[in-house]
Structure formats: C-alpha cells, structure tokens
Amino acid sequence: MQTRRLLVTIMALILLGVGLVAAEADAATPAVGMCHESGTVILTPGLTASPQKVTLTFTGTVSPCLTSGPSILSGTESGSGNFTGSCASGTGSTVYTVVWDNGKKTSATFTFNTLGPTAVGMNKYIHGEFAGGEAPGYVVFTPTDPSACTSPGGASEVTFDGWFGVGGS
Numbered sequence: 627m628q629t630r631r632l633l634v635t636i637m638a639l640i641l642l643g644v645g646l647v648a649a650e651a652d653a654a655t656p657a658v659g660m661c662h663e664s665g666t667v668i669l670t671p672g673l674t675a676s677p678q679k680v681t682l683t684f685t686g687t688v689s690p691c692l693t694s695g696p697s698i699l700s701g702t703e704s705g706s707g708n709f710t711g712s713c714a715s716g717t718g719s720t721v722y723t724v725v726w727d728n729g730k731k732t733s734a735t736f737t738f739n740t741l742g743p744t745a746v747g748m749n750k751y752i753h754g755e756f757a758g759g760e761a762p763g764y765v766v767f768t769p770t771d772p773s774a775c776t777s778p779g780g781a782s783e784v785t786f787d788g789w790f791g792v793g794g795s
Contacts, residue, residue: 658793659693660761663703665786667767672780673713680709686786688724693792698755701726707736713775716740730755736763736790743767749790761791 665686673680689700705722719737726732732754738747746764751757765788774781 658695658759658761658791659691660789660791661688661691661693661698661701662789663688663765663786664788665703667784667786669709669780669782669784672777672782673709673711673775673784674777674780675712675714675775677710677712677716680711682707682709682718682720684720684722684786688726691792697728698726698730698792709740711740713769713781714742718745724755726755732756732792738763738765740767745788751792756793759793761793763790764788 663686665684667682667684669680669682671678671680683704683706685704686702687700688703691698691700701724703722703724705720707718707720707722709718710716711718717739719735721733721735724732724734733752734756735750735752736747737750738745740746744764744766747762749761749763751759751761765786767784767786769775769781770783770785771777771781
C-alpha cells in the first residue's frame with residue numbers, strides 16, 4: 627500500500643511538472659496536468675486465471691484534477707472496452723467519455739497492458755477538451771471478491787483507482 631502511494635505521488639509530480647513547463651512555454655497551450663480516477667468495472671465473462679477475451683464497462687469519478695488551467699477540477703467518466711488476458715496479465719483498450727465540472731466533455735481511448743492488478747497505458751484524446759493530445763495513465767484494480775480469480779465464474783466486478791494525464795501531445 628505504501629509503495630503504491632509513493633508510485634502515485636511520483637507519477638503525479640512528474641506528469642504535472644512536465645505539463646506546467648509546457649504550459650509556461652506557450653500561453654495559448656490548453657490546460658495540462660493529471661487527474662485522479664476511481665470507480666467500478668463490470669467484466670463479462672469474469673476474469674479468471676486462464677487467459678480469455680473479456681468485455682468491460684465502467685463508471686467512475688474524476689477528482690481531483692491537478693492542471694495548469696483552473697476550469698477543470700473534477701468530473702465523471704464512463705466507457706467500455708475489451709481485454710484479452712487473465713488475472714495475471716493481459717492487454718486491452720477502452721473508449722470513454724469524461725463529463726467535466728465545467729460542463730464540457732472529453733472523448734478518449736485508453737490502450738493498456740496489465741501485470742497483476744496494475745494497468746499502464748496511453749490515453750488518446752479524440753474530441754472535446756484536450757482533443758489531439760496524448761498522455762499516460764495507470765490504474766490499480768481490486769476485485770470486490772479477493773478469491774474471485776480462482777473461482778469458476780471469475781472476477782466479474784473490480785474497483786479501480788489511478789491517475790491519468792490530460793493535455794499533452
């Protein structure tokens with residue numbers, strides 16, 4: 627737990643620092659930085675110890691956002707995607723939308739690899755706020771039932787907690 631918090635803090639500082647330097651270099655640059663996210667993922671079929679194709683849907687909250695622009699502080703997100711792998715590792719991609727507290731939206735993709743409960747990947751911003759930008763992200767998954775990966779039905783629901791960059795290119 628302590629290691630995960632340290633990793634989150636380090637990644638947040640690195641991404642925020644890079645974003646703030648880029649914003650200072652050009653006053654016309656849109657807000658850049660990073661946001662915390664957490665929520666729930668539904669997996670069909672449930673994730674097991676054996677690799678398989680899984681579809682997923684998710685909803686979550688985005689807060690706080692640490693950005694160079696004051697107009698985006700939080701939001702809600704929802705999306706769906708595909709995953710091929712097991713509880714141990716795999717690859718996947720999602721399409722999602724964030725509705726920001728300022729009323730604007732962002733549509734994006736997240737392509738990722740997992741190792742154990744951690745997913746690391748790249749967000750590509752397609753429409754709305756940050757359109758055309760790319761930024762890294764990571765998420766840690768926790769099954770609602772810790773023994774689910776070894777059960778016949780697998781882990782059909784997990785919670786997630788992580789950070790993702792905004793802006794960038």
